Amino acid sequence: MQAFGKSQSVHRIEDRRLLTGQGRFLDDIAPRDALHAVFLRAPIAHGRITALDLSDARAAPGVHAVFDAAALAQAGLAPAMEASLRTNRDGSQGANPPRPLLAGDRVCFVGQPVAMVVADTAAQARDAAEMIDLDLDPLPAHLALEPGGPQIHPEAPENIAYDWAIGDEQAVEAAFARAARRVAITVEQPRLLAASMEPRGACAEWDGQRLHLCFSGQGVWTMKERLARMLHLAPADVRVTIPDVGGGFGMKAMPHPEYFVVAHAARALGRAVRWASDRSEAILSDNSARDLRSDAELALDENYRILAYRVRNWSNLGAFNSEFAQGIQSGLFSMVATGAYAIPAAMVHSRGIYTNTTQVDAYRGAGRPEAITVLERLMDKAARQLGQCPFDLRRRNFIAPDAFPHDTLAQDRIMDGEFARVLERARAEADVAGFPARRAESEARGMRRGLGLCFYIESILGNPTEGAAVEFHADGTLTLFVGTQSNGQGHETVFAQFLADQTGVPLDAIRVVQGDSDRIARGGGTGGSRSVTVQTTATVAMVGQMTEAFAAFLAPELGADVAFEDGTFRAAGSNRTLTLIEAAALARAEGRDDLLRHEASATLEARSYPNGAHLAEVEIDPETGALRLERYTAVDDFGNLLHPRLVEGQVHGGIVQGFGQALSERVVFDPDGQPLTGSFMDYALPRASDLPFLRFVSEPVPTATNPLGVKGCGEAGTVGSIAALVNAVQDALGDGADVQMPLTPQRIWELFARSA
Amino acid sequence: MGKVTMTVNGRQMTAEAEGRTLLSTWLREGLGLTGTHVGCDTSQCGACVVHVDGQPVKSCTALAMDLDGAEVRTIEGMANADGSLSAIQQAFQDHHGLQCGFCTPGMVMAAAALLKENPKPTEAEVRHYLEGNICRCTGYHNIVKAVLAASGQDVSGLGIAAE
Ligand code: FES
Ligand code: FES
Secondary structure, three states, rough: OOOOOOOOOOOOOHHHHOOOOOOOEEEHHOOOOOOEEEEEOOOOOOEEEEEOHHHHHOOOOOEEEEEHHHHHHHHHOOOOOOOOOEOOOOOOEEEOOOOOOOOEEEEOOOOOOOEEEEEHHHHHHHHHHHEEEEEEEOOOOOOOOOOOOOOOOOOOOHEEEEEEEEOHHHHHHHHHOOOOOEEEEEEEEEEEEEEOOOOEEEEEEOOEEEEEEOOOOOOOOHHHHHHHHHHHHOOEEEEEOOOEEOOOOHHHOOOOHHHHHHOOOOHOOOOOEEEEOHHHHHHHHHEEEEEEEEEEEEOOOOOEEEEEEEEEEEEEEOOOOOHHHHHHHHHHHHOOOOOOOOOOOOOEEEEEEEEEOOOOOOOOOOOHHHHHHHHHHHHHHHHHHHOOOOOHHHHEEEHHHOOOOOOOOOEEOOOOOHHHHHHHHHHHHHOOOHHHHHHHHHOOOOOOOEEEEEEEOOOOOOOOOOEEEEEEEOOOOEEEEEOOOOOOOOOOHHHHOOOHHHOOOHHHHHHEEEEEEEOOOOOOOOOOOOHHHHHHHHHHHHHHHHHHHHHHHHHHHOOOOOOOEOOEEEEOOOOOOOOHHHHHHHHHHHHHHHHHEEEEEOOOOOOOEEEEEEEEEEOOOOOOOOOOEEEEEEEEEEEEOOOOOOOHHHHHHHHHHHHHHHHHHOOOOOOOOOOOOOOOOOOOOHHHHHOOEEEEOOOOOOOOOOOEOOOOOHHHHHHHHHHHHHHHHHHHHOOOOOOOOOOOOOOOOOOHHHOO | OOEEEEOOOOEEEEEEEEOEEEHHHHHHHHHHOOOOOOOOOOOOOOOOOOEEEOOEEEEOOEEEEOOOOOEEEEEHHOOOOOOOOOOOHHHHOOOOOOOOOOOOOHHHHHHHHHHEEEEOHHHHHHHHHHHHHHOOOOOHOOOOOOOOOOOHOHHHHHOOOOO
């Protein structure tokens, strides 16, 4: 491998177009003659459809078609969407109630799509949708995060979607029985919105034989497969592309029903059809996030060493299984359930519950922020309850640097980590020693101050295999094809820069292509903080293969011992050198077209586990409940940083998403299942004025699990920040009941009023 | 339905509008100026901010019909005459003040309005001014940093602490 330019920070290639209004987001590039689609959605949480009359809407001005479940069935579309299922503790499969594209005989949550109108303009489609006559017989709604209540699906008795566990229950029980100390906590994590600033949308075209779906997503291949199956098309006749994406955060990774209906409409009408969700619709219909309750317990010996850990989760799935929903608070949660600690016996028991609400699926971290938040809330409580220093208690229980590889509860392996070193760095960077003085100063002003710590580990997920390909062009440039997908992380820059460093090809001669299933055979998209690690590993493999092929080609010219070094091919016996671009030009001149395209894929040998210590320091006005985040320090081990500025940006964004969960965001329903947080006026996203500057410190322990020693950084900020912030509020409160998220000023005020 | 004419980024532009057509829709659909984004329907997010007669306006809250004859500047008109980025755009790039770029046009337009009003704002003033602009990606750190830098203030202490 060539030396690579780690720690270089070049300007992002994508910035210029995004800063000048030339971004190509979905709704910016829809064909001008495309018809507009608008959905009619369920107005109540649960009800039987007694009448659905589309005739007025079909006759309305500008309307080309109106689709309902019957129309889709008539056209032969598959009756239900797919989802991955858990295996229950008894060996059976998790429940699989059919999730229709459009509601048939019943609606199961407010916002469920019922019909789609296609018209010349969006305004005409909206007007026509209002003319649809939908009669509903209301049914009782199940909203509580507990089994029982009004049954939603015959396939899921007691509304239980799955009942899954991992770990050695007997060993855990035995450890608890002999433990000197036990600490327990209940942690509630609110239902959140991913709230990408660009809402979802899709545009489909049909050329008589092939379907092209362009959508705001995180990867093209799953969508391609699903479309082919749902619409009974040959995979070769489906092309899926993704343009610039205005944030995805896991939510946009999952197929949603609207995409299929839009695609079907384009085929049925032979016209381009576009759909752009507005914000109200996004709030009702985008996959929601989190929404779980965990009862967790630690058993410790007399020396404060953890003997066992168990956690029982209740996970709200909403009304249907979304793509990966059953796996989030079960399998993914368990990936990091025991955190950075050596815990001899542990178990996770998770149950999924259906409720008459929007479906819930992956969001920034997907199961891992949830798991770490539960564990680190409990570690914090253990330190308080047992009178231990929160730093010491964690240190004592860390997996020691010489104890790797460490086998985890989820039967994975952590290969490396120096957790105590990272923790000590954080203690110094955050000036923990100065905290008592700062607290005294706050208290002198009638304020309260709290310091919260979270030590997290994160597990890189997603497909461990990725491909990379290059194509040389006659004008001396090349195209790099990648299977990952930028949602704003800056991949165009990272991968172009990486290839430039590896090959000596100038940055401006490299174009990165992503998100087109016709041009890239396979890829894993973005998700699980995988992209930089897998894509650069694939690029290293491809560059190795390519330079070998060129060396063989050049040997007759330069000599048998051709090597590629510092961006040039050279041989000991010759003064002649060629750059990669020159070698490609020579190959072209000699008719060696086989050398003008190279492709390779690589599979990671093991997952990497980023980790870090986050420290939040808050000041609270007990009179009003107002909270100010005074200091935030994140010390992270991401291994080597390929592009430090982009990494820092990921950390900032991740922290603030965690800040939202901890302090302000929550989806609320009324007792009938009507959402009360239907706009950004009621759903409180963090604003610039809520935050200070954040401090990010890199404390790298390069990993041997991939050639670059990088560990991944996309989700870590969120994983680390939630518990740090909640623990800081708990610390400011002193002793008292366990606090629950989101810690809004009202909740904080009540907590202080109660404790006074 | 009627014709509405405005001076947009220095050029006279005419397009159809209905009574209910929002300025944001008129710009995007009528003129094809898709740099102005729409991120909400309750005038909360600020992705749609443009300048109307020199003042920052959420273009999703204004009706095109009401603005016949107005002078409008959008993100497409923010670069320098020679095509180079303006100081504020350049600062966003230099300080990585954008990730997905969806909130960016509104952020740049709001920040430009702030600096016109207040050429050397404090951190708190920047944060307060940008309260009506939501970003889901950056955590605001680098946006605030970029605005301070564009105003000529030293932001060198606000970066990554390496080893
Ligand atoms: S689109 Fe105008 S404020 Fe959100
Ligand atoms: S950069 Fe994505 S919303 Fe601001």
